[in-house]
Every structure is written in structure tokens, then in C-alpha cells.
Amino acid sequence: MVKIAVIADPHFHDITYRPGTDVASAIRTLADTCGSTRIFNESYHALKALLDDIVRRQISIVIVNGDLSDDGQAATMSSAAALLRQYAATHGLRFFATPGNHDLYAIHGRHQSKRFIDADGGNTLVTSDPAAAIGRSTARVVTAEMYCGGYERALRDMAEFGFFRGDEVRHWETPFGDSDDLEARTFEIRSADGETVRRMIDASYLVEPVEGLWLLSIDSNVFEPKPGDRDPTAEKSYIDSTDAGWNSMLRNKPFIFDWMRDVARRAAEGGKRLLTFSHYPIIDPLNGSTELEAQLLGNTSFVRRSPAADVALAAAATGIKIHFSGHLHINDTALVRDGDDFLVNVAVPSMVGFPPAYKIASFEGDRLEVETVTIASVAGYDAAFDLYRVEAAATGEDFRDLLDASDHADFLSRHLAEMVRRRYLPKEWPADLARLVPELTLADLWRIAGVSESLNAEDVRPGPKDEVHAWGAVPFMDLMVDWYRLRKGREIAFDFIPADRLEAYRVLARRYAAGSWTASSAQARLASFLSILESYLDSNPSRNFAVDLRTGRIEARPATYLGRTDLRQMGVA
Structure with a gap:
């Protein structure tokens, strides 16, 4: 093994x-x-x-x-x-x-x-x-x-890490054949209007490091020229795939899907174990809650970086079965199925x-x-x-x-809390809901869910202490930070959130799910927020x-x- x-x-x-x-x-x-x-x-x-x-x-x-x-x-x-x-x-x-979006940039770098x-x-x-x-x-x-260099410079720096044929491998190839010469590994990419054309390197490769194991590395970076006769050396001349990811692959590198299908077929026929990996997720990293998040928060970075359904289905149709991704710094397991075709994306933290x-x-x-x-x-x-x-x-x-952190994991957990306060709340959340987070407790959220009248967020105010629920004094801010911990960590986040707090979140989610308010009300939006949290708690094993x-x-x-x-x-x- x-x-x-x-x-x-x-x-x-x-x-x-x-x-x-x-x-x-x-x-x-x-x-x-x-x-x-x-x-x-x-x-x-x-x-x-x-x-x-x-x-x-x-x-x-x-x-x-x-x-x-x-x-x-x-x-x-x-x-x-x-x-x-x-x-x-x-x-x-x-x-x-496999190359990431932080490792290189287009032809000439930036x-x-x-x-x-x-x-x-x-x-x-x-x-x-x-x-x-x-x-x-x-x-x-x-x-x-x-x-930061372009393709040729970056791949030369990382030459020994699979990007070129090594002496100790049993098999090595690219979508273009068995040559590792970079000049033989280019493709034509056009701007959206079709008028600006560039030759770009694709760094994908298939390697057999030991007998019977095939590792398929897909270069999922795409640097699409912007329309107009622009300077090919300038960063502003390209649309990079930081947000688009595999969505841009389907449009700009369709030959990769054909190659993936061929590799999967040959692996099955030859009895090879095939593991595919690329930088970007190939299936919705939010495990189906992307639409709810978009309704609640709008076009967040997570929403923008979610592969479209047709992309996931096209990837599943290639037969690769298993894909490991990075980019989003999350722990997650997602599955897409279409008839007999399926694909599992394992997001690596x-x-x-x-x-x-x-x-x-x-x-x-x-x-x-x-x-x-x-x-x-x-x-x-x-x-x-x-x-x-x-x-x-x-x-x-x-x-x-931050500086009171007891170890590396604790430092990262505290850094996430800082991100919620400094970045996510002010930049991703609607201002009226963001205002409530530092003001309310879980007791307030419980009380608001019991109001049948639809409330505007502007009308919500802190209430009296809750003498019934032991968790009532927990700040809404703690819930918000835990929401992001679960969003990024799934099961791993359970190690950083007290079990009684997780149970309190479930109780709150059930209380909100039983209510009925107008879609724009504070209660309806909080219900959506807690419904998304429940999906994190009940996601695929990760x-x-x-x-x-x-x-x-x-x-x-x-x-x-x-x-x-x-x-x-x-x-x-």
C-alpha cells in the first residue's frame, strides 16, 4: 500500500x-x-x-x-x-x-x-x-x-517537482505528448472578443512515480487576454483565474477535459490507480450552500470561486473519480453525481x-x-x-x-476571528446585519425568533438577559466567528468550538426554521444564516x-x- x-x-x-x-x-x-x-x-x-x-x-x-x-x-x-x-x-x-495562482503570472510575470x-x-x-x-x-x-516570474521562470525553479520528466518515474506525459520541452507545451488562448491572441504554456502532466499509481496534475491557472491590442508583458493585460478557477478552464482549455477523459480510460484499462489534483476546486466548495450564501451576502469571494454546475458535470464525465484541490484553505469533501458518472473533490487545508x-x-x-x-x-x-x-x-x-496564542493552531484560530472583525463583517455582510453582530447575544437571537412580526434589522435591539438558557450570554460575535470556523474547517472546527455551543447553534437553527417571515426581514435572513451553519455541521465526512x-x-x-x-x-x- x-x-x-x-x-x-x-x-x-x-x-x-x-x-x-x-x-x-x-x-x-x-x-x-x-x-x-x-x-x-x-x-x-x-x-x-x-x-x-x-x-x-x-x-x-x-x-x-x-x-x-x-x-x-x-x-x-x-x-x-x-x-x-x-x-x-x-x-x-x-x-x-501543480502551479497555483501565487506561484507565477502569465507569460512575463508581475x-x-x-x-x-x-x-x-x-x-x-x-x-x-x-x-x-x-x-x-x-x-x-x-x-x-x-x-514574480511567468511560466518559464517559475517552472524552471520547480523543475524537479514533476513539471519535467524525471529519471525515477515509470511514465510521464503532458496533454501535448511525451516531450517536456516547454515550447511543445503551449496552446492558443484568445480574448473574449476573439481579437487578441496569445500563446500560453500549460503545465499539466501525468506521472507514474511507482508501479500502478498515476498522478494527474492539472494546471488550472488560466490567463485570458483582455480585449484590445495590449502589452503582453503587463499584468493588466490579462484576466487571471484567481476567482474563475475551473469555470475558466471549461471555456479556455477544453483540450484538458479531453485529455483527462483519455487518461481515465487508459488508467482503467491498464489497472492503474488514478489520483487527480489541481489548485482550484472542481466542485462547489460550499457543498451546495452557495446559492443560499449568495442570497444572504451577495457575490462573496467564496461564491465567485465556486465552480458552476456544468463545469462539475463536465469534469465528472471524464471519469477521473477523485480530485484534490487547494486555493481556498478549507477542509471539505464534495460530491457531484450525474447518472453513472460521479466525482469527489477533496479540499485540502x-x-x-x-x-x-x-x-x-x-x-x-x-x-x-x-x-x-x-x-x-x-x-x-x-x-x-x-x-x-x-x-x-x-x-x-x-x-x-493574537499574541496570547498558545500554539500555531490557536494563532490561526485567533487570526480567523480578526479576519471576521476586520474583513468579513465590514466587506461581505450587509451593513444592517453587521451592526447587530457586536451588539447581540444568543439570548437576543432566541427572543427575535419568537417574534412573529417581520422585523427590520434597524429595529432590532439588545434585550434582557436570558435566565433559561445557559448559553444565552454567548455573544453573537462568537457565533459569527464559529460560523466561519465551520465554513473553513468542517469537522476539524469541532476541536475549536465547545460541544455545548454547537448544540446551542442547532437549537437556534431549529427555532428559526419553524418561523415564517418576509424574505427581507431580519428573522428570515438570520434563519438563512443558521441554515447554512447547519449544512456545515451536517456535510459529507471531511x-x-x-x-x-x-x-x-x-x-x-x-x-x-x-x-x-x-x-x-x-x-x-
């Missing part, structure tokens, strides 16, 4: 080297971290901890599901690739990667700019763009080491976003077994904390809650499970990993 580790979105950032300088500290500002969907500096030690865990489990084949680097900067890509080479040389790990904390708490802007404004920084450094985990896959007869490993403890998780405190003192920012490769049935498996009790002992549950 061959076990395969699947990791996603390491976003590795080298905190020991500041590009373009002789400064041995490259700590990104915590203010920028709090405004991002991922943490930056902690990736340095987190990726090492993850790889050490893989080594400890004696797994040798490792899939990297895109976004190996922070943002594709030349210096960062070099450091990230060097780390993987070190583990390959020292521990015998064999890496097979500029990158980052802020690094200085000893006095100020920050220096380090950029590849000579025209970049210094902004709130006190100094600026311009260096080509910050530039990231070590730089809640929850910190990776997947282990193994084929057992007609089943694929999947185990999810949470990495709660990371040596050096607080390596940047001293500089964060200096930054806080200099800027007046209050980072105390932690330890098996997929029947004949029927597509997904069955939960007992836990054999670090569990809830251990996490509580570490103070993160």
Missing part, C-alpha cells in the same frame, strides 16, 4: 532574508497579516513542521497542490524550492506539484511589493516595481528579487489558514482512504511575536489577543473517510490522528 501526502498552499516565506538588502530579518507586518486571508511569517516554520510530520509517518510521495511560494517572488520561490530539495535529499521525499518590520517598529517597503509609492513605510527598496492540516491518501482495493492530520503544534510558531509587539507599540495597534471508487459513496472512518482531547490539553479547544 502506497500512502500519499497531499499538502496545499504552503505560501512559504523566508523570514531570514530581506530581498535586495543585507538585513537578516524579513518579518512582514502583523497589520498586513490581519488584513489578509492567510498568515505570512509563520509559514516558515509551519511548512517544516508539516514535512517533519510526513517524514515521521514514513511517507515518501508528496503532492503540493499549488501556491508553494508566498507570491512567486524570485527570492521566495528559490528558498521554497531549496527547502523541498533539502527534504528530498535528506529524507527521500518525492514532490509532485511586480510584487511587501512591507517588512524594522527594529524600531516602522516598516520598509521592498518591491520590484520602481513606480511603487512608499505609502506608510519609512523606506523603500527596489529589487528584481521581488519580481493550508498551514497558513484555519485549520492547519493536510491529507493522507491511500488506495485499498476499490476504495480510496483519506486521513486528515491537524498540525496544532509548530516549533517557532511565535518567532515573529517580539517584532509584532514592537510594531504594536509603534503604531498603537492592539494585537494582544476528516477521516473512504470513497468507494465504484459508486462514489463517502463513508466516515474512525479517527487515528491527534484528537479533541489532545487539542484541549494544548489549550486550543
Whole structure:
């Protein structure tokens, strides 16, 4: 039995080297971290901890599901690739990667700019763009080491990770044949009006690392030219697939679907075990609640990044059966079925976003077994904390809650809470509902559900304390943060939310489901919010499970990993 580790979105950032300088500290500002969907500096030690865990489990084949680097900067890509080479040389790990949207950009690449904390708490802007404004920084450094390369540069940096034919593989091919010459791996891509045409590299490949195992890496990045005769070297000349993902694949790379179908057929005929992976999810990552979320919140990033139904069905029709994705930093298992066709998408979490985990896959007869490993403890998780405190003192920012984190997983859980306050509530939620979140408790939500009259959110006010329900004093803000924990972590989130609070959420959801109000009322929208939460609680098994490769049935498996009790002992549950 061959076990395969699947990791996603390491976003590795080298905190020991500041590009373009002789400064041995490259700590990104915590203010920028709090405004991002991922943490930056902690990736340095987190990726090492993850790889050490893989080594400890004696797994040798490792899939990297895109976004190996922070943002594709030349210096960062070099450091990230060097780390993987070190583990390959020292521990015998064999890496097979797919490109992510942060690893490269179109033909010629694009500029990158980052802020690094200085000893006095100020920050220096380090950029590849000579025209970049210094902004709130006190100094600026311009260096080509910050530039994110295009396809050719990035693939050369990651050459050993499956993108070119290796000496130790039994089979290797691309959609274009068996040549690994990049010039032979291009296709024509047009703007929406058909007038602007570019030749773009596709980095997909099929490899057989050991007898009987086929790994199909799909390059799901698409860089579509914008209409008009634009400069092919400029970032603004392209529409990238960060949001579109596989939706853009069906329109711009239909030849990939034909190749997937051919590979799946040959795998079945030859008795090969086929595991497909790409950076973007190929099935709705919200497990069917996307429409409800769109009605409640509008066109959120999750909604924009959800593959359309026709895309999922087209992928299922190819016969690949199993697909592992990254990009969204979530833990999820989704299934699409169309007659005898089915496809399971396994969304792999990231070590730089809640929850910190990776997947282990193994084929057992007609089943694929999947185990999810949470990495709660990371040596050096607080390596940047001293500089964060200096930054806080200099800027007046209050980072105390973040800096009280007890370990890596706790830091990510607290970072998610900061994202809810600083990003999700102000940017995704309707202002009238967002106003209620810091004001109300669960007791208030219970009381509002008992009002038969449809209320406007503007008319809702906090009420008296609830003497009946022990959970009544829980702030609505805690529920909101837990909603996002469940959205991103599914079953893993259970380790970070007290069981009595989860039960309280179910009780509230049932109370709202029994009511009837006008669609625009506060109660109806809260009912939708809680209905989505219930779908997260009752989604497909996403932690330890098996997929029947004949029927597509997904069955939960007992836990054999670090569990809830251990996490509580570490103070993160």
C-alpha cells in the first residue's frame, strides 16, 4: 500500500532574508497579516513542521497542490524550492506539484511589493516595481528579487517537482505528448472578443512515480487576454483565474477535459490507480450552500470561486473519480453525481489558514482512504511575536489577543476571528446585519425568533438577559466567528468550538426554521444564516473517510490522528 501526502498552499516565506538588502530579518507586518486571508511569517516554520510530520509517518510521495511560494517572488520561490530539495535529499521525499495562482503570472510575470518590520517598529517597503509609492513605510527598496516570474521562470525553479520528466518515474506525459520541452507545451488562448491572441504554456502532466499509481496534475491557472491590442508583458493585460478557477478552464482549455477523459480510460484499462489534483476546486466548495450564501451576502469571494454546475458535470464525465484541490484553505469533501458518472473533490487545508492540516491518501482495493492530520503544534510558531509587539507599540495597534496564542493552531484560530472583525463583517455582510453582530447575544437571537412580526434589522435591539438558557450570554460575535470556523474547517472546527455551543447553534437553527417571515426581514435572513451553519455541521465526512471508487459513496472512518482531547490539553479547544 502506497500512502500519499497531499499538502496545499504552503505560501512559504523566508523570514531570514530581506530581498535586495543585507538585513537578516524579513518579518512582514502583523497589520498586513490581519488584513489578509492567510498568515505570512509563520509559514516558515509551519511548512517544516508539516514535512517533519510526513517524514515521521514514513511517507515518501508528496503532492503540493499549488501556491508553494508566498507570491512567486524570485527570492521566495528559490528558498521554497531549496527547502523541498533539502527534504528530498535528506529524507527521500518525492514532490509532485501543480502551479497555483501565487506561484507565477502569465507569460512575463508581475511586480510584487511587501512591507517588512524594522527594529524600531516602522516598516520598509521592498518591491520590484520602481513606480511603487512608499505609502506608510519609512523606506523603500527596489529589487528584481521581488519580481514574480511567468511560466518559464517559475517552472524552471520547480523543475524537479514533476513539471519535467524525471529519471525515477515509470511514465510521464503532458496533454501535448511525451516531450517536456516547454515550447511543445503551449496552446492558443484568445480574448473574449476573439481579437487578441496569445500563446500560453500549460503545465499539466501525468506521472507514474511507482508501479500502478498515476498522478494527474492539472494546471488550472488560466490567463485570458483582455480585449484590445495590449502589452503582453503587463499584468493588466490579462484576466487571471484567481476567482474563475475551473469555470475558466471549461471555456479556455477544453483540450484538458479531453485529455483527462483519455487518461481515465487508459488508467482503467491498464489497472492503474488514478489520483487527480489541481489548485482550484472542481466542485462547489460550499457543498451546495452557495446559492443560499449568495442570497444572504451577495457575490462573496467564496461564491465567485465556486465552480458552476456544468463545469462539475463536465469534469465528472471524464471519469477521473477523485480530485484534490487547494486555493481556498478549507477542509471539505464534495460530491457531484450525474447518472453513472460521479466525482469527489477533496479540499485540502493550508498551514497558513484555519485549520492547519493536510491529507493522507491511500488506495485499498476499490476504495480510496483519506486521513486528515491537524498540525496544532509548530516549533517557532511565535518567532515573529517580539517584532509584532514592537510594531504594536509603534503604531498603537492592539494585537494582544493574537499574541496570547498558545500554539500555531490557536494563532490561526485567533487570526480567523480578526479576519471576521476586520474583513468579513465590514466587506461581505450587509451593513444592517453587521451592526447587530457586536451588539447581540444568543439570548437576543432566541427572543427575535419568537417574534412573529417581520422585523427590520434597524429595529432590532439588545434585550434582557436570558435566565433559561445557559448559553444565552454567548455573544453573537462568537457565533459569527464559529460560523466561519465551520465554513473553513468542517469537522476539524469541532476541536475549536465547545460541544455545548454547537448544540446551542442547532437549537437556534431549529427555532428559526419553524418561523415564517418576509424574505427581507431580519428573522428570515438570520434563519438563512443558521441554515447554512447547519449544512456545515451536517456535510459529507471531511476528516477521516473512504470513497468507494465504484459508486462514489463517502463513508466516515474512525479517527487515528491527534484528537479533541489532545487539542484541549494544548489549550486550543
